[in-house]
Amino acid sequence: MKTTFQNNRCLVAGIGSPHGDDQAGWLVLDRLSQNENFHFDVRKLSAPIELLDIIEGRECLVCLDAIEGSEPPGTIKRYLWPFEATWMKCNRSTHGMDLVSVLKIAESVGLLPEKVILWTINGIDWTPGAKVNSSVKNNLHQLEDHVTQELSDMPASQTRK
């Protein structure tokens, strides 16, 4: 019987919702979870503030988030912490802080993992209940490949899956 292990030192977090292009990060997590060679902890989050509960003790955090911006839909970018996110869409709820504020708070209290990477993908349609836009959907596999590559040098050696 094949034994697989899950690496909890690194967390891959998709931030979004089931609506329109906002679900891009979640869809990439679905793909990663189905990949039997991918052994990292993945979490779907509705709001960045949820990170504060799950990052303690991690060495690496990879966030996936769909963003609004001037780039064409489907554009993928990588940011290494520390970064400022002036391009992030306006936060609609101040009980739920934006990602940069959450990461800064985590940093100020010593919770932030040593390595934090943000992968963004530009979206265009945020309509409740809408499917993901085709331009975004077509690039999800690229984002999946980037994340897989990003974590390829992390050893899989922690918790039995």
Added chain:
Amino acid sequence: MTESRSIKVKALTRVEGEGALHIRLAGDVIEAVELNIYEPPRYFEAFLRGRSVEEVPDITARICGICPVAYQMSSIHAIENALKIQCSSETRLLRRLLYCGEWIESHVLHTHLLHAPDFLGCASGLEMGQSYPDELKRGLRLKKHGNQLLDVLGGRSVHPINSTVGGFYRAPSRQRLQKLIPDFEWGLQAAIEATRWVAGFDFPDFQHDYEMISLSHPDEYPMNEGEIVSNKRPAISVDRFEQEFQEYQVPHSTALQANRVEENSSYLVGPLARINLNRDRLSAKAKRLADELHFETPCTNIFRSIIARGLEVVHVYEEALDILRQAPALSPAKISYEYQAGEGCAATEAPRGLLYHRYVVDETGLVKQAQIIPPTSQNQLQIEKDLRRFLPGVLCDDDQQTARDCEWLIRSYDPCISCATHFLKLDIERLKS
């Protein structure tokens, strides 16, 4: 000539949802104070019509990301009343435990990241964290405990999905519940320390003889059930809520306001009202702490709500520990029931105050009518009245400073604007052909 000026806080920060404040002055005379909630109306009551009763808790949970359990609990109790369902005592206990989780995560978030910065002269929780990292870290750990309870009982920590009419979809794991006990033992002591910390803040001298409203239960601190009590009037049963209180629209806000039907008067719901009306039902440690901190009741200073929240967090930690140690077994997870036409209402205590739901259901289990009255709608008129009284003491030439002081007062209510924007009056003009 009297100079006119307007102070506009275009976007209230560190509250849930999108709102603004408009103050109009003629010289020193306050002409208007309007809490303008401009978040779009959300039509949840209309969404619910035609849905099956089983869908209601999960739809209403989406009204708010901070207090989804409150919406689930009020809707479930109201529907169970309509269908005449009586749940087991174990279900009742586990629902209280779930509510404990929500009170912890909501109160702790508000205290540490939203309201404490006002008292400490910090612009944000982030800025506060630089000067008070240990306090913030303690707060984040406490908040995590609340989310853990939601995860174990509710299936996930945000918008939990395990509560349903008749019980739970899946019986919560007793083993997972009991594993939380050491964390909650630490949390109880940390919550006491956090409450001592906030009780040491400097509070504005701002008293008002509020009418305070909350649920009250003879045997327990109010959460899931009880009658509606007031410090000014006789208690009423929850099914009289709509005869005694009413919602109405104001031109400057997409959220409805509420007042007393009889006198069109404002009233206060939330932790300060709850604790004033139910202090003797606080847990032993919370009561002792209130005495130690000389938290006199009735407390009529809305800024001291932050202490009331702290005492309630201590209470729910102690109650949660009691229930976790019992780890009630739930079998079956959910009782069976028959559909029948009927009407039911219920009120529960959301972290920020009394939350009322009423549903009319038909014989096939579909919702025909829904009514939801959230705590922020109920507090909105009182917030505006408080601002009118507070402003003369803080008005200065620096409009930004005046605005900050007003936001401080508004945040004392922990308003949840997302919850409040649930209806907009629709006028249809029909032209004759």
